[in-house]
């Protein structure tokens with residue numbers, strides 16, 4: 001499976017047919033409450049869907065996504081009514097109800113399959129009667145009657161077969177449309193470190209859909225009828241029954257051997273396939289760097305290595321699979337010969353008629369075909385099972401599972417209490433005992449050497465990652481206990497590596513919210529002082545930004561990111577190196593943004609390596625190797641920083657080095673303060 005994994009986000013899914021439930025979802029209000037959602041998720045998909053629903057799966061997914069996001073009209077300013085609940089999905093509930101519905105539908109298909117297989121018996125019965133009755137009695141009436149009955153049975157067989165396939169197709173589409181948005185949300189939530197591994201779970205849903213609509217599941221659902229076929233053969237003659245039974249046991253043993261010999265290889269093939277996909281994703285993201293520095297061959301080499309390993313494992317598994325499949329085919333064909341041959345022997349001794357031999361041969365072969373089909377399809381069954389396990393694990397372990405009380409709009413009172421951060425599996429202490437408090441409207445500059453934990457602390461302050469011990473509280477409430485959507489609405493974050501969405505500047509500023517008013521977008525642009533910059537583009541706010549940020553420069557991207565951080569009147573804003581790409585006018589605009597933020601009582605934390613920003617903050621923290629080295633008012637800390645930098649400069653000069661940029665800047669800062 002891993003080998004044919006395609007990136008879910010780059011692949012349009014096949015549309016398929018809709019369901020009754022797709023229509024339910026379509027017509028559901030945007031603020032789908034959990035109960036409604038669960039109802040929508042528990043579709044029966046019994047195949048009597050209306051035409052209008054067909055093909056509207058994506059709308060269903062969209063409205064489900066609204067449910068996930070809680071797009072419940074709180075407005076761009078995020079000032080939701082107190083006590084209202086964000087209509088986040090209960091993923092476990094969706095999964096449980098979806099599974100229950102899936103099981104119900106599969107049970108229906110199993111019953112249909114049973115009847116379909118019983119109706120198939122009409123053909124051997126017809127042959128038996130032709131051979132042993134019509135041919136001997138020469139009765140035209142019997143022939144006509146038998147033919148009418150068998151044609152009726154075949155018609156019913158075809159209709160029921162059609163119905164079970166239709167149900168399965170709708171079950172598959174239901175599954176993907178109901179679980180797609182929850183899986184994507186849960187993947188986004190658990191993918192904290194820029195890895196797209198969790199996002200690949202979205203493609204597992206496609207595999208599940210293919211399995212449900214494919215031939216293997218139908219073959220497996222034919223299994224319950226095998227004992228009946230067997231009884232029929234036993235009734236024809238016990239000897240023939242034992243031949244079929246023996247073959248069935250041999251085929252089952254072969255199926256078990258097949259699983260035993262191929263499981264490890266297929267798992268390995270999947271693991272390497274996933275890694276190859278991740279490598280291809282990384283190449284897509286870094287295409288410019290790779291082209292510029294001629295790194296493409298290395299990238300291809302790594303991808304090739306992973307793919308080769310994956311293919312190697314797959315070939316080993318397939319080799320075993322093919323051998324065992326061939327063996328099982330030989331056994332089955334051999335059984336046909338055995339039934340015919342031994343049947344003929346019994347007939348010569350007067351125990352059987354010619355019609356009975358033919359009927360036993362057909363029924364015997366029918367009894368064995370589900371077993372053989374299961375052996376052949378075992379691989380896709382194992383893959384579907386592990387795909388489902390991954391989807392289930394992701395949904396069940398998602399922190400988004402808990403519906404949280406929507407609290408009053410925060411004021412921006414931030415308390416950081418003895419944070420310890422030891423990420424797994426590195427087990428390295430990144431932050432240790434960091435504590436501080438900021439009142440609403442206060443600002444803090446965090447400085448420190450590279451790799452000292454500043455960005456990690458920044459991510460923790462916005463709830464993107466959680467501390468191993470200690471806590472971060474906004475307006476007294478631990479960030480873990482805030483509703484993620486409400487917290488996000490009240491928090492602004494400018495990461496170190498700004499990435500914009502492929503959309504217009506205005507959509508990017510508005511955090512892609514459809515309900516954002518023009519006024520709120522303009523307000524954010526004004527706070528970040530980007531209006532003049534945006535006006536310089538021919539299409540202004542409607543300028544389309546591509547995946548790599550073009551036509552914006554690095555500094556412009558950073559400033560649009562700043563406006564995005566201030567969108568919706570957040571009460572807490574964390575800026576990670578906001579001036580790393582800014583020119584002097586950009587830096588001045590940033591300083592003005594911080595002043596405006598102060599007037600609006602927004603709590604701001606600015607992480608920086610460049611001291612020029614420090615003149616705009618109230619407090620400064622010096623972080624060293626994950627611990628707080630100094631924390632205090634700006635005017636108390638800047639002399640400390642200056643002294644330290646002077647010491648460093650002297651050391652550099654003593655070693656014959658050049659001027660120290662930061663020390664010079666700190667001198668400027670001191671002079672300005674004086």
Ligand SMILES: Nc1ncnc2c1ncn2[C@@H]1O[C@H](COP(=O)(O)OP(=O)(O)OP(=O)(O)O)[C@@H](O)[C@H]1O
Nearest residue numbers: 193423426428430449450451452453454455456457
């Ligand atoms: N998930 C993680 N697993 C292991 N190590 C991590 C993880 N996250 C961060 N680190 C490590 O923590 C340290 C601090 O990283 P961080 O990005 O916070 O530094 P920083 O102070 O922001 O540096 P810079 O100024 O260069 O951006 C680094 O050594 C980094 O390798």
